[in-house]
Structure formats: C-alpha cells, structure tokens
Amino acid sequence: MLFLKSQFLKMKRTSIVPIMVALPIVTVALFSCLGFLANQTDTQIFRITALQLFLEIVLPFAITLIIGLMFRIERRHHAFQNSLIYFKSLKTYYVLHFLFYVFIAIVMLLIAYVTYVACSLIFMQNVDFNALPLLPVLIVTSLPVISFVYMLNHLFQGFVLPAVISFLLTIGNFFVGIIGTYVSHLYFYSFLVFTLYNGYNKIVLMVISIILSVLFLVIGYVKFSKSMEKGQL
Numbered sequence: 001m002l003f004l005k006s007q008f009l010k011m012k013r014t015s016i017v018p019i020m021v022a023l024p025i026v027t028v029a030l031f032s033c034l035g036f037l038a039n040q041t042d043t044q045i046f047r048i049t050a051l052q053l054f055l056e057i058v059l060p061f062a063i064t065l066i067i068g069l070m071f072r073i074e075r076r077h078h079a080f081q082n083s084l085i086y087f088k089s090l091k092t093y094y095v096l097h098f099l100f101y102v103f104i105a106i107v108m109l110l111i112a113y114v115t116y117v118a119c120s121l122i123f124m125q126n127v128d129f130n131a132l133p134l135l136p137v138l139i140v141t142s143l144p145v146i147s148f149v150y151m152l153n154h155l156f157q158g159f160v161l162p163a164v165i166s167f168l169l170t171i172g173n174f175f176v177g178i179i180g181t182y183v184s185h186l187y188f189y190s191f192l193v194f195t196l197y198n199g200y201n202k203i204v205l206m207v208i209s210i211i212l213s214v215l216f217l218v219i220g221y222v223k224f225s226k227s228m229e230k231g232q233l
Contacts, residue, residue, distance in 0.1 A: 091221065
C-alpha cells in the first residue's frame with residue numbers, strides 16, 4: 001500500500017492523471033457522437049466506432065507516455081535504489097512496479113467502458129451489456145503492450161528511444177490488416193482492437209498475450225537485476 005501511495009504521489013507532479021481520465025472520455029465520447037451522426041443503429045457497429053480508436057491508438061500511446069514519464073521521475077530521483085529498502089526482494093519490487101501500470105491501464109479501460117455505456121444510453125437509448133464480457137479480455141490483451149513498454153524502459157536509458165519504438169508499433173496498427181488474419185496474431189499491439197471483431201478467437205489472443213507478457217517481463221527483469229548490480233539505475 002505504501003508503494004502504491006508513493007507512486008500516486010509521484011503522478012500528481014505530472015500530467016499523468018489528466019491523461020488517464022481525459023483521453024478515454026474525450027476519445028470514446030467523440031467517436032460515439034460521430035457514430036450517432038452517421039446513423040449507426042447496429043449495436044456492434046456503434047461499439048466498434050466508439051472504442052476502436054481508443055483501443056488501437058490512444059491506449060497504447062497513453063501507456064507509452066505514462067510508463068516513460070514515471071521511469072524518468074524514478075531515474076531522476078534515484079528512486080529505484082531508494083524504494084528497494086521497503087521490499088524483501090528485487091523480484092517483488094519489479095513485479096509490483098509492473099502491476100502498478102496494469103492498474104493504470106485497467107482504470108483507463110473502465111473509464112472508457114463507462115463512457116461508452118453512457119453514450120450508448122444517450123445516443124442509442126440502449127445499454128450495451130454485451131460489451132461487459134469484453135472487459136476481462138481487454139485487460140488481458142493489454143498486458144503485452146504494458147510489459148513490452150515496461151521492458152523497453154529497462155533495456156534503454158532515457159525516454160525517447162522506448163517511446164519512439166512503441167509509437168511506431170502503435171502507428172503500425174493502421175496497417176496490420178494487410179498482413180492477413182493469421183500473421184496478425186503476432187502483432188500484439190493490435191490485440192486490443194481485435195477483440196471488437198468476430199474474426200479473431202479471443203481465447204487465442206489471451207493465451208498469446210499471456211505468453212508474450214511473461215517473455216517480456218523475464219527479459220526486462222534480467223536487465224533490471226544486472227543494472228542494479230552495476231548501479232546503473
């Protein structure tokens with residue numbers, strides 16, 4: 001609890017909280033309104049219109065920005081070394097740090113979902129309860145993006161290089177359709193938006209997401225532990 005409290009206190013000094021709250025609300029509300037103006041009466045099409053850009057671009061962009069900013073704060077104040085005295089092991093600190101970013105992503109997904117439900121009630125006069133089972137799927141399929149950005153920030157010093165790599169992969173979401181359904185199962189940055197479509201097996205997406213997340217976390221931890229030994233953080 002003390003760790004979470006300290007992390008939230010660090011967030012208050014940045015623009016992270018407005019990013020967390022404003023981006024889901026503005027994006028989902030705007031595209032819900034556009035769906036209404038386009039006379040989209042089918043619930044599934046309206047859901048795709050409302051959520052696609054948020055899941056495809058905004059959420060990966062926000063995760064990249066938030067993790068990068070938090071790492072910048074940690075390194076500037078030598079917080080990695082100072083925080084370790086409160087933990088029994090390096091591994092515990094590493095995992096809790098990762099779970100903190102997962103929590104941020106969950107909050108953003110919940111805000112987006114509540115905004116979508118409110119917009120569907122306003123514009124469609126209907127509450128789309130069928131979207132509720134999507135939440136756990138979205139949480140799991142967000143894990144490889146979070147763990148990948150988390151790994152990048154351990155592999156490379158500084159904000160720019162991890163951010164550029166992640167932003168390029170995010171932009172790649174616009175073009176993933178041309179590589180075909182089967183090959184696109186390897187493009188984990190698109191897993192979130194794939195959950196909106198019937199052509200993708202959600203169980204397969206979740207399994208691949210978990211495997212990739214574990215792989216990225218292991219790579220990041222190896223680098224993190226070596227950096228701590230050398231005093232490079």
